[in-house]
Amino acid sequence: MTALPAKRVEVSPAGLMALTVDALVEVCQTMQEITLEARGECASFDASTSNDLECGSTISLMRPGKSWNLALFGRLTSCQTLARALLAMEPSEAIGNEELADALGEILNMMAGVAKRKMAPEEAKQVQLGLPLFITGTECFRYLAKGIRVYCQRVAGPAVDVEVILVWKEGS
């Protein structure tokens, strides 16, 4: 008897972005007591009109024949605000690059974990999370050129203004 192929449930870019933004809001509210909300609509990423992307972190969601990268990029001050809140540091406390990278990586990791838990079980089963990668400066834009489609959603709150970015890849 031939085994039937596993049932495949497709997630659309808009659906995955919505899951991801909700996940970020949940993570920041629960762990940092920072209330964030989506501003405007999810759109294709346009480097010429996007906010300054000075640093951020990215994580891969890999599945057979396809992968997505989720990223959280923003100005350095916004990323530092998120990191300080996660680490229970004072707003004026100096934060080193290593602490910033570690904290942003954890935020991404939690965000991806929550998004995965909210996917349909058949979809979630196929998805493997990678390890977070910290990126700064022009590398942020270079990284975004790797996807076949790149979507972004601005998310903001007190002292935080960041872009949640979904890089869609196929055939990898």
Add this chain to the structure above:
Amino acid sequence: MKILIVDDSTAMRRIVRRTLEKAGFTGHEVIEAENGALALARVESDQPDLILADWNMPELSGIGMLRALRERGIATPFGFVTSEGTEAMREEAAAASACFFLTKPFTPELMAEALREHIR
């Protein structure tokens, strides 16, 4: 009690330590390890009473560490504090004798609920 926190993220080890205190579990000795392999050595040398471990870690994962401990006959109570928490992972953890499964993000209240039975 001696509690071992195992996570490759320094930030997360700091958060777990802080949340333990916020959850009311104060006055315990807390020790740390960066991955499952280093944690195995710490279990042998420090003999913790409770282990809180991440699932995805380099060198040796949390589930790999739990299985290695049980193969060595070490029955220290072991729980997961992890970002991923699919039903399949929970079942795998329970089958390997994990005593709780706490998913990130978590509040002190959720941590208190998960650990109440395991911290004296």
